[in-house]
Amino acid sequence: MDIAERLAQVGEEIQHVENDLRDRRFILTAFWRHLRPANPAVVGDRMRAMEQGIKGLERRVVVDQPRNEQQELLVQASSAGERPDSNN
Secondary structure, X not given: OOHHHHHHHHHHHHHHHHHHHHHHHHHHHHHHHHOOOOOXXXXXXXXXXXXXXXXXXXXXXXXXXXXXXXXXXXXHHHHHOOXXXXXX
């Protein structure tokens, strides 16, 4: 796989994680605002699990692999003289 193809793939991965994060935040907000729990302990557990999932996604978006790989690929492409949007 060349650099341009991998850059496109990494961009898609980043977008997927960001969309998933947005969706989970929306669902959690809906829980907090609209759900009247029949069993508060069960709902509380579910909300905590969602919050942990959100924190994991935030770490992945901000700290982890996709953005770092994207930056490394851009450096490689510029060092090699390859344009990221080219079909070399």
